[in-house]
Amino acid sequence: MAKTEKEVEGQSDSVDTNNNTGKTENDSSSNSPTAASGGKYQLRPRSIQARRHSDSEWSLQDTLRHKPRPQPLSRYRRKTANARERYRMRQINTAFESLRGVLPSWVCSRRAAADMTKIATLRLASAYIRSLQDILDGNAPEDTCTWVISSILGEDSASQESKTKFQFQEYQPNLKVSSPDKIQHTAGDSQQDPDLVSLLCTSSDTGVFQDNLETFSYLTPMSESEAVALLLGSESNRGWSDVHHTPVVS
């Protein structure tokens, strides 16, 4: 399992150069929360000692729980830890690629490929899963069922027709399509409309495809870790088998 030091050295590890940047724990902890207060983000002191002084929620239990600072990792162990971390992040990225792969292509194609960020992928997947759940629960319009199932099963004529509906919908966000020749105006009740077209594909004023999840009140906010946990929770998730069978580097 563990690589030899020679193997680790062979990787493109820039540990030396990074160490020379002077990025130390003391430097990090100097970024006190007060220095960044009032902004969008706040920096949290990295060291236990600094957090003990700055964190008002630091408790006696924390003091007892945290052990004295251990010795820094040896050069070899630091390199192997970096290698493991890179591998772990690669696995996460592979999982994201798989997730993008199981989203219907027309969902992803509404964005530029470079625009399918990790957070966008998670949000789209979350919305898509919720929409599928609505269909299972019988809460979605009939044509939405046909449209989504067609998109899952393949590029048949039904999905092509649905794509046409979608493309029309993209430029008429206040229109709800129930049939090709019957257009319903639904302005004003779009907030309650569970239609997947509206859910996933409503265009913004700028014409750029937005997530628009905030327009659906029943979509509760989800952190990235929660979303990943949710997505990884089921072994039977379609398209994830390749991730589970990723060979382990030994």
Added chain:
DNA sequence: TAGGCCATCTGGTCCT
């Protein structure tokens, strides 16, 4: 040029 996204390094913590 500011801000977003990402890869990477790193230290802290928990678990086996």
Added chain:
DNA sequence: AGGACCAGATGGCCTA
């Protein structure tokens, strides 16, 4: 003790 996981920091790249 060592690995896994997490989060902070940093720098590169890209875009509006």
